[in-house]
Amino acid sequence: MAKAKRIYAFGGGKADGSMELKNLLGGKGAGLAEMSRIGIPVPPGFTITTEVCTEFYRSGGKLPKSLVPEIRAALAQTEKLVGRRLGDPKDPLLVSVRSGARVSMPGMMDTVLNLGLNDRTVEGLAVRSRNPRFAWDSYRRFCAMFGDVVLGMKPEKKEDRDPFEQILAWKKQSLGVKDDSELGVEALREIVAAEKAEIARRGKVLPEDPMAQLLAAVEAVFRSWDNERAVAYRQLNGIPAEWGTAVTVQAMVFGNLGDDSGTGVAFTRDPATGENAFYGEFLVNAQGEDVVAGIRTPQKIAELAAHFPDIARQLEKVRARLERHYRDMQDIEFTIEAGKLYVLQTRSGKRTGIAAVRAAVEMAEAGLIKKDEAVLRVEPGALDHLLRPVFDQHAKEKAVAEGRLLAKGLPAGPGAARGRLVFFADEAAAWKERGEKVILARHETSPEDIRGMAAAEGFLTAFGGMTSHAALVARQMGKVAVVGCGALDFDYNARQMTVAAAGGSRVLKEGDWLSLDGSTGEVIEGALETSPSEVVQVLLERARKPADAPLYRDFAKLLGWADQARRLDVRANADQPDQAAVAVAFGAKGIGLCRTEHMFFGEGKIGPMREMIVAENEAERRAALAKLLPLQRADFAGILKAMAPNPVVVRTLDPPLHEFLPHDAEGMAELARATGKTVDRIRERVAELRESNPMIGHRGCRLGISYPEITEMQARAIFEAACDLAKEGVHVHPEVMIPLVGTRKELDHQLEVVHATAAKVFAENGRKVRYEVGTMIEVPRGALRAGDIAQSAQFFSFGTNDLTQMTYGISRDDVGPVLASYYAKGIYEVDPFVTIDRVGVGQLMELAVERGRATRPDLEIGICGEHGGDPASVVFCHELGLDYVSCSPWRIPIARLAAAQAALRERAARKAAEARPAPRAPAHRNGAVVNGARAAGGARRNSAVAAPAKAPRAGGTKRARPSPRA
Ligand code: ADP
Ligand code: MG
Numbered sequence: 001m002a003k004a005k006r007i008y009a010f011g012g013g014k015a016d017g018s019m020e021l022k023n024l025l026g027g028k029g030a031g032l033a034e035m036s037r038i039g040i041p042v043p044p045g046f047t048i049t050t051e052v053c054t055e056f057y058r059s060g061g062k063l064p065k066s067l068v069p070e071i072r073a074a075l076a077q078t079e080k081l082v083g084r085r086l087g088d089p090k091d092p093l094l095v096s097v098r099s100g101a102r103v104s105m106p107g108m109m110d111t112v113l114n115l116g117l118n119d120r121t122v123e124g125l126a127v128r129s130r131n132p133r134f135a136w137d138s139y140r141r142f143c144a145m146f147g148d149v150v151l152g153m154k155p156e157k158k159e160d161r162d163p164f165e166q167i168l169a170w171k172k173q174s175l176g177v178k179d180d181s182e183l184g185v186e187a188l189r190e191i192v193a194a195e196k197a198e199i200a201r202r203g204k205v206l207p208e209d210p211m212a213q214l215l216a217a218v219e220a221v222f223r224s225w226d227n228e229r230a231v232a233y234r235q236l237n238g239i240p241a242e243w244g245t246a247v248t249v250q251a252m253v254f255g256n257l258g259d260d261s262g263t264g265v266a267f268t269r270d271p272a273t274g275e276n277a278f279y280g281e282f283l284v285n286a287q288g289e290d291v292v293a294g295i296r297t298p299q300k301i302a303e304l305a306a307h308f309p310d311i312a313r314q315l316e317k318v319r320a321r322l323e324r325h326y327r328d329m330q331d332i333e334f335t336i337e338a339g340k341l342y343v344l345q346t347r348s349g350k351r352t353g354i355a356a357v358r359a360a361v362e363m364a365e366a367g368l369i370k371k372d373e374a375v376l377r378v379e380p381g382a383l384d385h386l387l388r389p390v391f392d393q394h395a396k397e398k399a400v401a402e403g404r405l406l407a408k409g410l411p412a413g414p415g416a417a418r419g420r421l422v423f424f425a426d427e428a429a430a431w432k433e434r435g436e437k438v439i440l441a442r443h444e445t446s447p448e449d450i451r452g453m454a455a456a457e458g459f460l461t462a463f464g465g466m467t468s469h470a471a472l473v474a475r476q477m478g479k480v481a482v483v484g485c486g487a488l489d490f491d492y493n494a495r496q497m498t499v500a501a502a503g504g505s506r507v508l509k510e511g512d513w514l515s516l517d518g519s520t521g522e523v524i525e526g527a528l529e530t531s532p533s534e535v536v537q538v539l540l541e542r543a544r545k546p547a548d549a550p551l552y553r554d555f556a557k558l559l560g561w562a563d564q565a566r567r568l569d570v571r572a573n574a575d576q577p578d579q580a581a582v583a584v585a586f587g588a589k590g591i592g593l594c595r596t597e598h599m600f601f602g603e604g605k606i607g608p609m610r611e612m613i614v615a616e617n618e619a620e621r622r623a624a625l626a627k628l629l630p631l632q633r634a635d636f637a638g639i640l641k642a643m644a645p646n647p648v649v650v651r652t653l654d655p656p657l658h659e660f661l662p663h664d665a666e667g668m669a670e671l672a673r674a675t676g677k678t679v680d681r682i683r684e685r686v687a688e689l690r691e692s693n694p695m696i697g698h699r700g701c702r703l704g705i706s707y708p709e710i711t712e713m714q715a716r717a718i719f720e721a722a723c724d725l726a727k728e729g730v731h732v733h734p735e736v737m738i739p740l741v742g743t744r745k746e747l748d749h750q751l752e753v754v755h756a757t758a759a760k761v762f763a764e765n766g767r768k769v770r771y772e773v774g775t776m777i778e779v780p781r782g783a784l785r786a787g788d789i790a791q792s793a794q795f796f797s798f799g800t801n802d803l804t805q806m807t808y809g810i811s812r813d814d815v816g817p818v819l820a821s822y823y824a825k826g827i828y829e830v831d832p833f834v835t836i837d838r839v840g841v842g843q844l845m846e847l848a849v850e851r852g853r854a855t856r857p858d859l860e861i862g863i864c865g866e867h868g869g870d871p872a873s874v875v876f877c878h879e880l881g882l883d884y885v886s887c888s889p890w891r892i893p894i895a896r897l898a899a900a901q902a903a904l905r906e907r908a909a910r911k912a913a914e915a916r917p918a919p920r921a922p923a924h925r926n927g928a929v930v931n932g933a934r935a936a937g938g939a940r941r942n943s944a945v946a947a948p949a950k951a952p953r954a955g956g957t958k959r960a961r962p963s964p965r966a
């Protein structure tokens with residue numbers, strides 16, 4: 001077999017690679033190759049593949065020896081294109097060494113710029129460029145970056161700034177200058193000397209030989225795949241450690257050559273709102289990292305035309321070209337070197353949920369993409385952003401009147417956040433652990449802060465613009481952020497910040513309450529009241545009309561397109577009429593789980609419930625149940641009516657009874673009074689009802705079997721409510737669900753009670769109502785015996801919380817400490833209570849679907865566990881051929897979108913498989929999903945459906961595309 005190609009060159013209008021090779025070249029490398037091909041000006045270079053990264057780690061952190069000549073050869077090609085050589089003392093080529101994984105991990109890994117400088121080449125560069133200041137500025141940047149990235153020199157204490165930043169700050173202070181660009185050649189030489197002294201003081205070596213620099217930098221960039229912040233980022237985003245990073249070595253272009261040079265970043269649309277407007281920032285006479293690091297606050301892209309009219313026109317063309325080519329919003333880095341434009345990076349732009357929806361809808365309406373593509377563009381979880389509250393306008397006006405509006409920064413991450421002020425990322429995480437809401441405030445954030453940022457409600461920074469690190473992370477995590485708020489001055493040692501305001505400055509200390517409006521950039525003292533989002537105001541409060549709610553209109557359009565695409569129905573888990581109303585507004589087609597026990601906690605209900613539980617014989621129990629009957633009937637009437645004509649699945653009593661009992665003296669005394677028993681007897685009874693393992697104890701259908709009168713009362717309440725509503729002409733459809741069934745006999749016992757009660761109630765009322773009786777599949781034995789159980793059950797609903805708990809044998813209430821050590825040791829990558837474990841629990845589900853439908857082909861099957869609102873799990877349910885997913889009302893839009901995406905991806909995969917020439921390979925097993933199960937689900941609804949192609953694996957948003965090399 002030929003050896004795999006390890007280095008891909010680009011530049012001069014050509015490239016070895018392209019976007020197709022993203023997995024191999026990383027997003028950055030592939031993007032540069034692609035741009036080079038389509039005639040966008042990029043400096044030449046080459047990319048070392050992610051496979052080499054894997055090799056690097058396999059061989060204990062060393063570059064393969066055989067790679068060195070390959071690097072030399074690729075470098076020679078770059079040198080030829082540029083017309084300069086690395087290390088040439090007269091006219092040196094400088095390069096950047098850049099990281100890039102297959103999905104972008106902004107700022108998480110390292111880059112070294114200006115590589116190739118040493119005490120000799122810097123002089124050559126000074127002469128050749130006729131700009132000694134520029135040469136020495138580049139050199140001081142190189143020493144700092146090499147020291148940080150390759151030599152690993154970090155601050156010695158967390159209160160300290162980066163050691164090289166400290167040197168720079170010290171020099172600026174001693175000369176009394178504010179901006180880096182005011183430093184002269186002499187000052188820069190002194191900075192370089194100080195940097196070298198600091199490197200030596202720490203016992204490190206910066207090699208003079210540029211080739212040695214290059215190899216060390218390539219290794220360091222590979223190593224940065226495994227640095228702490230990259231690991232944290234991967235965990236937060238579900239990116240597998242095996243992917244690795246590519247390394248791109250690229251000829252430098254210089255934005256710091258003088259006032260005819262500059263650097264910037266831009267989005268082809270506004271990443272916060274999605275508006276179709278070129279959006280970005282730039283700095284004159286600066287290198288790229290200055291913008292992202294937020295060291296200087298940059299100018300808006302709209303002002304570019306004033307400085308560089310020609311470049312502004314060219315950039316506008318690049319913008320149009322890239323959007324047309326990628327048919328998506330792009331995020332680009334550019335540099336202007338002495339009046340010439342270069343693009344250094346393009347990638348699909350990270351955007352807020354609001355921007356994602358608006359851009360997708362507008363692109364579809366403009367014909368740039370199809371409606372189905374628009375549906376695929378928005379990550380389901382991002383819809384949450386459109387439902388989140390905003391600050392209450394009155395509360396804000398009041399705060400302003402009271403002088404609590406402290407300052408205004410840039411609105412980088414929309415939404416409303418309030419929390420207590422902390423100044424260190426690690427402390428943000430610790431406070432959050434203790435249950436506090438926090439706002440993380442800092443000079444600027446850096447990728448090291450990622451965990452703390454994930455823990456914070458919002459971020460506030462003094463420096464940096466809309467494309468600074470804090471802004472980027474906010475958009476990606478869906479956090480609120482206000483950045484570049486120049487009025488702030490931090491004193492980390494004293495744990496306080498001073499806010500300069502018109503009426504005198506204010507000091508805020510750690511722990512003080514602060515509110516951030518990420519849509520306006522306002523920073524407000526205290527915890528401000530919030531009010532519902534635009535979408536919620538239209539849908540739930542009816543306080544606003546769609547006509548003046550553009551965000552709502554886009555949301556509704558996108559979900560409308562999603563509904564046309566999806567096959568799964570979406571129902572809600574709801575137990576109160578008001579929740580049912582929310583569910584309907586969000587598009588639920590029925591209730592998949594009404595937990596009757598939740599109703600018992602309502603006003604005046606817990607008393608009779610407790611009486612029922614402590615009853616010592618059937619007569620006592622029936623007396624208590626008689627009090628509960630009208631209460632339950634009213635609850636059911638409310639919920640059946642709110643959902644009519646859609647089905648409502650009502651589950652009979654499920655939880656361990658002791659959950660309802662009082663454990664305090666007062667509660668016991670009250671129960672004693674109500675039942676006429678002594679307090680001692682009540683205490684004894686509570687003790688008798690205690691169980692060692694209540695979750696696998698006397699609960700679920702076991703209760704209804706021990707005390708059939710409970711099931712009887714509940715069935716009566718349901719059917720009486722149904723008959724009453726039917727009399728009013730309301731079209732109701734109850735489905736009675738028996739929990740925790742492991743054997744058919746359990747179900748049969750309860751079925752008899754339900755059917756007998758129905759018959760009685762219907763006779764009493766002289767009318768019949770359509771209903772079904774089914775079961776939950778949540779005990780592994782129930783899944784295994786699904787074929788038998790389906791003889792009796794008219795429907796199944798997977799209770800995946802219990803099914804996961806019992807399949808793993810891990811208590812869902814005690815999983816916290818297990819997860820903590822399992823994540824750390826790489827035993828689990830995701831929480832199985834959040835995303836369905838396809839290969840384990842999923843196999844039981846698949847088996848139950850297969851066996852259940854073999855017995856009863858029209859068996860209705862859904863899922864009502866928490867997983868029903870998790871996008872990756874929704875995809876799995878689609879593949880299993882379920883009829884519906886049921887989730888909490890606020891997750892319904894997310895489930896609708898996820899279900900649509902699953903259907904669209906399946907369709908695309910099927911098309912691709914049909915296009916492939918015969919002979920067909922035998923169908924793959926894909927995780928736990930057997931094609932048969934899907935075929936059964938798909939074919940039931942659409943007989944024209946051929947055997948489905950291998951469906952894509954659920955990966956949530958980060959979809960692991962099969963490598964093109966595979
Ligand atoms: P990240 O992924 O963290 O953004 P990059 O590799 O994109 O890291 O580089 C960091 C900064 O250095 C960016 O602003 C980029 O534009 C700039 N940069 C990278 N390579 C070059 C180059 N060849 N010439 C000029 N600037 C560069
Ligand atoms: Mg970049």
Ligand code: MG
Pocket residue numbers: 739778799801802
């Ligand atoms: Mg359960």
